[in-house]
Amino acid sequence: MMTRTSRVPVGIVGAGPAGLFLSLLLRREGIESVVLDSRSRAEIEGTIRAGVLEHWTADLIRDLGLNGRMDRLAHRHGGVTLQFCGERHHLNFRELTDGKEVTVYPQHEVLIDLLAALDAEGGQVIFGVQDVAMHDLRTDRPRLTFRRAPDAEPEELLCEYVAGCDGFHGPGRQAIPVTERREYTKVYPFGWLGVLVEAPPSYHELIYANHERGFALLSTRTPEIQRMYVQCGPHDPLGEWPDDRVWEELHRRLDVPGSCVTEGRIFQKNIVPLRSFVSEPMRYGRLFLAGDAAHIVPPTGAKGLNLAVGDVVLLSHLMIRAMRHGDRDALDTYSARALRRVWRAERFSWSMTRMLHRDPTGSAFEGRIHLAELDYLVHSEAASRSLAENYVGFPVEL
Numbered sequence: 001m002m003t004r005t006s007r008v009p010v011g012i013v014g015a016g017p018a019g020l021f022l023s024l025l026l027r028r029e030g031i032e033s034v035v036l037d038s039r040s041r042a043e044i045e046g047t048i049r050a051g052v053l054e055h056w057t058a059d060l061i062r063d064l065g066l067n068g069r070m071d072r073l074a075h076r077h078g079g080v081t082l083q084f085c086g087e088r089h090h091l092n093f094r095e096l097t098d099g100k101e102v103t104v105y106p107q108h109e110v111l112i113d114l115l116a117a118l119d120a121e122g123g124q125v126i127f128g129v130q131d132v133a134m135h136d137l138r139t140d141r142p143r144l145t146f147r148r149a150p151d152a153e154p155e156e157l158l159c160e161y162v163a164g165c166d167g168f169h170g171p172g173r174q175a176i177p178v179t180e181r182r183e184y185t186k187v188y189p190f191g192w193l194g195v196l197v198e199a200p201p202s203y204h205e206l207i208y209a210n211h212e213r214g215f216a217l218l219s220t221r222t223p224e225i226q227r228m229y230v231q232c233g234p235h236d237p238l239g240e241w242p243d244d245r246v247w248e249e250l251h252r253r254l255d256v257p258g259s260c261v262t263e264g265r266i267f268q269k270n271i272v273p274l275r276s277f278v279s280e281p282m283r284y285g286r287l288f289l290a291g292d293a294a295h296i297v298p299p300t301g302a303k304g305l306n307l308a309v310g311d312v313v314l315l316s317h318l319m320i321r322a323m324r325h326g327d328r329d330a331l332d333t334y335s336a337r338a339l340r341r342v343w344r345a346e347r348f349s350w351s352m353t354r355m356l357h358r359d360p361t362g363s364a365f366e367g368r369i370h371l372a373e374l375d376y377l378v379h380s381e382a383a384s385r386s387l388a389e390n391y392v393g394f395p396v397e398l
């Protein structure tokens with residue numbers, strides 16, 4: 001079978017937050033890209049993942065003019081509540097960070113908005129592709145090969161640059177020889193069971209709870225649908241978590257006198273193991289990694305999606321400098337600059353995770369230290385401010 005060849009300045013693998021923001025940011029500067037994804041559009045637009053946008057991420061969505069649905073559907077939160085020893089403590093982000101806040105707006109809604117904008121502006125996203133492979137990455141003419149269907153003709157995209165925005169399991173990171181990268185991993189001895197529930201909100205803001213039975217998180221989606229999480233075993237079969245058990249644990253971990261979790265029909269349930277991971281460097285020749293392809297954070301700090309967007313804000317800026325302004329060396333700074341932000345978010349997510357969960361392999365001493373840390377956090381303005389500024393997030397320095 002003949003191989004069909006075409007050319008595009010930037011070939012992007014992965015239509016998650018990293019790939020789609022990158023494609024739109026480049027397009028707005030007149031730089032064409034093609035995004036390849038192995039999943040269907042329906043799957044991408046329907047997969048439930050992250051929920052919290054940092055202050056600057058919501059600003060970026062507004063700056064890009066993508067805020068129509070977000071303004072109608074999202075909730076702006078000026079703080080969060082930490083709960084431990086049966087008491088709730090409100091952290092007021094607006095006061096602690098000069099008016100900053102976070103926006104609760106689910107990842108799949110952001111992806112729906114990005115795909116609609118790319119459709120309207122002539123962006124190219126090819127869904128359901130197979131056999132994506134990266135070639136000649138250390139030359140100035142890197143290539144992507146793929147097929148649109150199992151029996152379709154092979155296709156080849158000749159690029160100037162390739163972006164690996166293909167998540168933790170994608171081919172991007174694997175295209176870098178193991179001798180050329182170093183991986184840092186921490187696997188936690190627990191996971192999160194997440195549920196979507198038909199019910200009104202139980203509380204007006206997010207509650208992160210440290211409880212002797214384990215962590216719990218109360219979040220929201222819409223006035224009619226709520227998102228809740230409980231700490232579970234990392235490999236618990238879903239069958240071990242019938243609805244009755246989920247409700248019992250949510251009540252035990254989150255209820256306080258006068259404020260209880262409101263029950264409703266559970267219509268979605270999943271378990272994710274928690275892990276921290278970084279692969280360095282984030283560049284190999286003409287291949288640039290962004291988002292989960294290069295790093296994973298445990299979800300406790302709500303950083304995963306924001307970090308992916310931060311990477312491509314930087315990457316698009318440097319690609320534009322390279323391609324529009326002839327500054328070929330600009331991209332040499334990408335990996336080190338991106339990794340500096342990544343490690344800061346890794347530290348925050350790790351520390352929130354450690355402080356809020358019960359480690360079944362840890363000691364009673366550590367459990368007490370976590371409570372002392374929380375006590376300090378809510379009673380020291382300096383410590384509260386530190387959590388607040390990390391939680392609302394740091395804009396990318398360009």
Ligand code: FAD
Pocket residue numbers: 013014015016017018019036037038039044048049050051052107129132165166167168169170171272290291292293299301302303304305306308
């Ligand atoms: P992804 O969103 O993973 O996008 C990668 C894309 O690449 C996918 O669309 C995939 O189909 C595509 N791809 C992969 N392999 C190939 C291939 N071979 N060929 C072509 N395309 C390919 N973060 C939070 O902050 N809070 C949460 O509650 C939370 N929950 C999560 C739950 C789950 C199950 C997962 C997996 C992640 C969760 N995250 C959460 C993390 C957050 O969703 C991610 O950090 C974010 O999606 C990263 O975006 P990305 O674009 O880098 O990667």
Ligand code: DHB
Pocket residue numbers: 049050051052206217219220227299300301302303
């Ligand atoms: C949600 C997810 C998080 O990881 C988090 O820290 C807060 C909220 C959510 O899905 O709503």
